[in-house]
Amino acid sequence: xxxxxxxxGVYRHEEVEPDTMLLDFxxxxxxxxxxxxxxxxxxxxxxxxxxxxxxxxxxxxxxRAEGKKIVTMEGMQKEAExxxxxxxxxxxxxxxxxxxxxIMNIFAMENELEDPTEEEIKEYLAGNLCRCSGFVGQTRSxxxxxxxxKTKKREEAEE
Amino acid sequence: xxxxxSYVKVNSIAEAYELNQKKSACVLGGMIWLKMxxxxxxxxxxxxxxxxxxxxxxxxxxVIGCMTTLHDLEINKSLDAFTQGALRESLRHIVGVQxxxxxxxxxxxxxxxxxxDVLTLFLAMDTWVDLYQAGRVPLAEFVKMKKDRDILQAxxxxxxxxxxxxxxxxxxxxxFPVLTCAVSLIGEQPRTVIGARPGCAMxxxxxxxxxxxFTEMSKKEKTxxxxxxxxxxxENVPVGSNMRGSGEYRRLLTxxxxxxxxxxxxxxxx
Ligand SMILES: Cc1cc2nc3c(=O)[nH]c(=O)nc-3n(C[C@H](O)[C@H](O)[C@H](O)COP(=O)(O)OP(=O)(O)OC[C@H]3O[C@@H](n4cnc5c(N)ncnc54)[C@H](O)[C@@H]3O)c2cc1C
Ligand code: FES
Ligand code: FES
Numbered sequence: 001x002x003x004x005x006x007x008x009g010v011y012r013h014e015e016v017e018p019d020t021m022l023l024d025f026x027x028x029x030x031x032x033x034x035x036x037x038x039x040x041x042x043x044x045x046x047x048x049x050x051x052x053x054x055x056x057x058x059x060x061x062x063x064r065a066e067g068k069k070i071v072t073m074e075g076m077q078k079e080a081e082x083x084x085x086x087x088x089x090x091x092x093x094x095x096x097x098x099x100x101x102x103i104m105n106i107f108a109m110e111n112e113l114e115d116p117t118e119e120e121i122k123e124y125l126a127g128n129l130c131r132c133s134g135f136v137g138q139t140r141s142x143x144x145x146x147x148x149x150k151t152k153k154r155e156e157a158e159e
Numbered sequence: 160x161x162x163x164x165s166y167v168k169v170n171s172i173a174e175a176y177e178l179n180q181k182k183s184a185c186v187l188g189g190m191i192w193l194k195m196x197x198x199x200x201x202x203x204x205x206x207x208x209x210x211x212x213x214x215x216x217x218x219x220x221x222v223i224g225c226m227t228t229l230h231d232l233e234i235n236k237s238l239d240a241f242t243q244g245a246l247r248e249s250l251r252h253i254v255g256v257q258x259x260x261x262x263x264x265x266x267x268x269x270x271x272x273x274x275x276d277v278l279t280l281f282l283a284m285d286t287w288v289d290l291y292q293a294g295r296v297p298l299a300e301f302v303k304m305k306k307d308r309d310i311l312q313a314x315x316x317x318x319x320x321x322x323x324x325x326x327x328x329x330x331x332x333x334x335f336p337v338l339t340c341a342v343s344l345i346g347e348q349p350r351t352v353i354g355a356r357p358g359c360a361m362x363x364x365x366x367x368x369x370x371x372x373f374t375e376m377s378k379k380e381k382t383x384x385x386x387x388x389x390x391x392x393x394e395n396v397p398v399g400s401n402m403r404g405s406g407e408y409r410r411l412l413t414x415x416x417x418x419x420x421x422x423x424x425x426x427x428x429x
Pocket of ligand 1: 192194
């Protein structure tokens with residue numbers, strides 16, 4: 001079947017089977033940051049943005065992307081590197097397997113919540129599982145990253 | 160694995176209903192539950208092009224389109240105020256934001272899942288389902304109906320003045336609940352719902368009128384009514400065991416959550 005949608009800012013026309021999941025389809029198109037971490041819609045590793053909202057690509061038919069804007073980490077390299085530095089500084093990652101879904105959901109959180117508290121951050125990210133760590137380093141890195149973004153925004157406004 | 164032979168994004172509910180009469184056809188909600196099963200679907204019926212993904216607020220009711228996602232419900236300011244935060248409380252522990260941006264209210268209610276937080280809270284309000292063939296049916300009746308091939312178009316919540324509290328117990332955050340409890344005053348009418356028993360959520364009838372006139376009671380009377388009714392609920396709500404908890408644990412939880420919920424609703428601070 002025909003599928004027309006935006007992938008990381010590029011409008012594309014593709015052919016897809018009716019039962020292909022968005023996750024498999026995106027990987028076929030070279031978006032290897034999108035990964036499968038479970039069979040039960042529980043881990044959040046497959047998170048991509050659909051029209052700005054975080055969704056589980058493992059649980060959605062590719063055909064549901066029709067007319068939508070899909071963004072994966074490949075489309076947010078600069079932002080991912082910027083946040084990645086905070087993760088590294090806090091020693092927050094171990095194997096790093098959970099990172100792509102986790103980072104995409106942080107970008108979604110930035111869009112949705114204004115100045116979130118630590119409690120709100122934890123609630124927003126509850127659907128991203130990390131099997132290596134206890135989220136302590138990650139939480140620290142998010143708080144520092146958000147503070148940095150706030151300062152940067154203030155400085156830009158003052159200029 | 161879910162296998163789909165053909166996929167139709169329908170142009171009307173009538174078309175969806177017609178296609179759905181074939182046993183091997185299947186209506187797609189958010190697909191989160193469907194995707195878990197092994198099934199060969201001849202025609203997957205997608206309702207996502209019908210604009211049924213919004214919450215409409217009318218003078219006397221909310222009309223929640225079946226394709227409204229659980230997260231859109233959770234962040235709906237008007238429903239949040241109407242339920243004093245209970246709707247959000249019932250949804251926010253369900254897996255994660257990404258999950259709730261996929262799962263729909265239609266799939267959650269039509270599925271009538273035993274573990275459902277969603278069903279528990281909606282049963283505690285003056286809720287109706289709007290079915291294409293059967294028309295409007297009270298949710299309390301719908302949960303007892305046999306699954307058929309009708310299409311759930313919308314969930315209707317009447318704006319009868321409401322006070323409500325939602326509580327659930329989970330072994331770990333984001334897991335299925337071990338027990339769910341919603342209590343409410345719909346107008347002056349007290350209602351208690353227990354779910355994840357692990358059977359389907361049910362309204363607990365107050366046959367002995369322990370809660371009759373609850374709003375008029377003094378704090379002491381409210382505390383006593385909450386205690387007596389919660390004991391009655393624990394004795395009368397059928398509970399069972401599964402991997403998340405034993406029947407005995409659920410019986411104790413029924414008592415504790417029911418009492419806490421009624422005390423909180425009655426403004427009794429401990
Ligand atoms: C791992 C996991 C954890 C979960 N945890 C919880 C939890 O803690 N609490 C909780 O309350 N829920 C939980 N759920 C259930 C979830 O919230 C949804 O209720 C469930 O996924 C169904 O919603 P859906 O939109 O995905 O429906 P789908 O999977 O698309 O559909 C479910 C069923 O309903 C039918 N259907 C869908 N829409 C309609 C319609 N409009 N008319 C007629 N039939 C329709 C489908 O044909 C299918 O049979 C969990 C589910 C999973 C998979
Ligand atoms: S792969 Fe685990 S939630 Fe999608
Ligand atoms: S760092 Fe290994 S799963 Fe998160």
